Amino acid sequence: MPPVGTANKVTRGNPNATSESIRYLICAQERLNAMVASSSVYNRERSETSSETHFYRTDRQFELHNLNLQHLSHNNEAKTMQYRIFLRQMCLVLHLLPVHGFICPAVLCHSRTKLPSSCNTRQSHALYTKASSRTSRNGKGFGGMHPTSKKIRYPEIVYDENGNVQLSTQSDIAGTSALELDEHLSDDQSLQPQHQQQNRVQKFISNIPKVLSKPPLVSATPEWRKLQRHAQQIKSTHLRDLLQDPERCDAMWAEHDGVYYDYSRQQATLETMELLFDLAERQDLVKRIHAMVNGEKINFTENRAVLHTALRASKDDIGTVFVDGVDAIKEVHEVLDQIKEFTEAFRSGKITGYTGKRMRNIVSVGIGGSYLGPEFLAEVLKTEEEGINSSLGYSLRFLANVDPVDVERTCADLDPEETLIIIVSKTFTTAETMLNARTMRQWLWDFMGDDVEVVRKHVVACSSVSATENVKKFGVDTEKYFFRFWDWVGGRYSVCGAAGAVPISLLYGFDLFEKFLEGARSMDQHFINAPMRENIPIIMGLLGVWNSSFMGYNSRALIPYAQALLRLPAHIQQLDMESNGKRISRHGIEIDYPVGEVDFGEPGTNSQHSFFQLIHQGQTIPVDFLGFVQSQHDLLMDSEQLSSHDELMSNFFAQPDALANGKTAEEVRAEGCPEELVMHKVFDGNRPSSSLLFPQLSAYVTGQILSLYEHRTAVQGFIWDLNSFDQWGVELGKKLAVDIKGHLLKARYDPKRRPIDTGSPATSRILNYYLKNGRDADENGSGIKTLTSVTRLTHREHYPPPIHDLGGNVGKLS
């Protein structure tokens, strides 16, 4: 029940309106919006001068004017009638529009007359007015209070964070939900349907699926529209000129804990930023961030919380975040303690392999998020001072691809007796990972026999609690060799959990992994607490939205000037593209604005000699440049004046300016370029980028970088109204692969060798081609070679000769 004051307001403010009617209207409006959004025939246009929305057919033969909730008036009888007319006309239009092409809404309300298809706007308007005045109770029709009249105070429909309808603060029934209105007005007899037609409307409305009771798309908000108009202005401004404005450049940077972010080379002004912050307010960004970090189930399609921030929360925060009554941070620290203990036992030799040998090789088997994050981190630490020392004597490899060649490349020269296999799979069902896991188990068995203890001593699992039974069935010792994570950690967000903690700690020691967590925590705190205008991930996310949805750039590059970050772009690619590569809003409506960039990248300067040609003179692709004040290993040779790191960083500083300023024809001519080459050497410039400068690439800074990009993705998803935390898009391909496997299995063992028929001629043809050529190439004709051992050669045969002379054929694989 609403507070008494609210109830009074409701009845006083809107004595003749029904809550049901309001709901009808809301449903109707949404239905229309959805229809327009999903149709190429109908179009919607918001008037620049008034708050009207016009719906019209693109062939211009028919227009529906004024179908806007803002025309709902609420304080006299005539206006209520106007409201009812709108209600009815909308319902009927909605009902009939898909069936009949050209209907005048007002006429339909009352006479159900169809307009001839040739009816123009003026005629339809005339009919509309006539019909409206015929039905007005006081006989005056709309008279002086035409729906667009400025004198009328219109309530506005707004939505709370759960998507429930509220009426805006500007209205007399502010803060009252449709449900509350129902409670207060349901016994008002004057509000009951008065004639048959209304009954019909009511019936129709009650059949509108619930899914239609959803807020409109963010693209329909005034904040979005303003940004769209603003983008037109910005497109006619050159970055070269924007960069001349000292006030602007002095304002467009932010700093946190040694991380310096310069976004002055974005095609944006201070006004752009304010408009983006307005959009963030409209989308309740801060509220949504808090909902995420506090464990609300914002991944609603899977009914899960999204708590990767809990993976790096401090012990002091135990007792602050609960999921289904379970203390999430406490659980996290239990697992971290378990990993720490296991790591110490492994690295001290307390834990040995089946044959009693010390284990020094680690093979991490996993794919997607269970591989890319840990691999990127392992690469960074390889050249980190502490990492170099702590990993001495150990090796870590990743096996991700189900391609058997990846198996061969991973373990051919390893000694199984000294190797620990980590199976990283949240679900423990991913086809590629499970086949690779079975393959590695076979590899262990091949060398040590298939005693159950072989698996218990050489295989550990990092998986979700719900997969415990499958882990056990695989043969893993679930008491000691199982490190769990939770369904509130998405695979691509799992590097801070066991997925990253186990392989990284075993190779580099737990302490170094902890530093990585600390760095991520520092950036999390900044993200959660810093005001929007100083908040680096928020600004990065908003600029991502700006570039993608308003400036029309649908790709972006990530260029770390640090070779140790060579696998960062691949990780961010999965993180972002799997998160925001969507087309349905969180309210279940198809979106009508561009979202989700194509992310790619390579370290600088390698990338400069690869795809930078396209970035400079081809398409416009916003770039993030990552640089470091100090190198992990600088080099200054006697013969050189500048260190190698300075050489590298000169490129880091030069590229953003080259992209922004470009080079004019005059400048090219001034250099004495032959006229016929001038145009080839012109650079348009006006290409946006941001620069992030960090102290030195360490475990801590890597944590900061990871957190920055995870939160950038979340911010964009929140603004775009996406669920960034599910990944249904990967399911169809998986399912079809299962079907194909079925066909292959049948065909491989079919003695009559009948061709495959999948039902799709193209698929059948290519499959049969594959089979035929595979079979023909194979000596026994079945197309399958039975392999008894996993690798062609044993690790011993692969080892280089004891003397380090690889000349001639010695040590060459046969």
Ligand SMILES: O=P(O)(O)OC[C@H]1O[C@](O)(CO)[C@@H](O)[C@@H]1O
């Ligand atoms: O950890 P799992 O369950 O094996 O999943 C591996 C990967 O597969 C996906 O589900 C889809 O490719 C990713 O999101 C995930 O990181």
